[in-house]
Amino acid sequence: MLTLTGVGKRYPTGDRALTDIQLSLPKGQVMALIGPSGAGKSTLIRCVNRLVEPTQGSIRLEDVELTKLSGSRLRHARRSMGMIFQEYALVDRLSVMENVLSGQLGYVGFWRSFLRRYPQEAVAEAFRLLERVGLPHAIDKRADALSGGQRQRVGIARALLQSPKLLLVDEPTASLDPKTSRQIMRLIRELCAERELAAIINIHDVALAQQFADRIVGLRAGEIVFDGKPSELTSDILTTIYGEEDWDTTPEPADDDEDGEQVTHPAEPLRATQSHSVPRQSLLASGGAQ
Numbered sequence: 001m002l003t004l005t006g007v008g009k010r011y012p013t014g015d016r017a018l019t020d021i022q023l024s025l026p027k028g029q030v031m032a033l034i035g036p037s038g039a040g041k042s043t044l045i046r047c048v049n050r051l052v053e054p055t056q057g058s059i060r061l062e063d064v065e066l067t068k069l070s071g072s073r074l075r076h077a078r079r080s081m082g083m084i085f086q087e088y089a090l091v092d093r094l095s096v097m098e099n100v101l102s103g104q105l106g107y108v109g110f111w112r113s114f115l116r117r118y119p120q121e122a123v124a125e126a127f128r129l130l131e132r133v134g135l136p137h138a139i140d141k142r143a144d145a146l147s148g149g150q151r152q153r154v155g156i157a158r159a160l161l162q163s164p165k166l167l168l169v170d171e172p173t174a175s176l177d178p179k180t181s182r183q184i185m186r187l188i189r190e191l192c193a194e195r196e197l198a199a200i201i202n203i204h205d206v207a208l209a210q211q212f213a214d215r216i217v218g219l220r221a222g223e224i225v226f227d228g229k230p231s232e233l234t235s236d237i238l239t240t241i242y243g244e245e246d247w248d249t250t251p252e253p254a255d256d257d258e259d260g261e262q263v264t265h266p267a268e269p270l271r272a273t274q275s276h277s278v279p280r281q282s283l284l285a286s287g288g289a290q
Helices: 041-048 071-078 096-108 110-114 120-132 148-161 178-195 206-212 235-242 280-288
Strands: 002-010 016-025 030-034 056-061 081-084 166-170 198-202 215-220 223-228
Touching (some): 002 041, 016 041, 030 041, 030 178, 041 166, 041 198, 096 120, 096 148, 120 148, 148 178, 166 178, 178 198, 215 235
Parallel strands (some): 030 198, 030 215, 166 198
Antiparallel strands (some): 002 016, 002 056, 215 223
């Protein structure tokens, strides 16, 4: 579905962020990008949706060559790519519902969005999404009144309101506590399965990547140094990606039970080491005013 061929990025300073990236992501696959800070993970994600311009190579989403698009054609293509940000990118003074509905900006345009003139079906879908991500009680709350986990759930609902084919997720758990991090990763994983969405998740937490991703790609200095299943991520490979460290002593995170209570387990190594080596009525009314 998504294919990157020979993608590179060099900044005007001469610094190279990405070198000859070759990747193919099929429909429905959740792929985690891991690697040290400065490895090029965020740059790679932003090259896909052209928030960063690649300096070479090809990026194709289905039959569309993204690197050749500009203007309205690029804006149209970006509808197919939902972005979930590390710092949430919400408008604090707006309500939860208004932030979610901003996911329709690529469809209704700035002025209709500014005047809150959204299609009724989009408003109804926003209500459904907020129910699905666990925030039906927070529809009219201002975004700045939410916790970090709640803000990230709003960002997820906003991205899904675009009806994307691909999710680009940049450090979704960086500002969250361990329990909330697992809940957010589990939610993203479930939503991708429900909607047959492909996803690229830039994440620092290797244990979370192993637990929730179908595939892990390791970057170091802008190059791919590992591409495989979570179970194939050995201590030697982690050393190749990150450098020398005693990886065998890193514990797996605990799971949560159905009620959100933490379930503790004896400390054990990462799987890698087990290898060989607005009110509802008014919104609906505005949605109907076409």
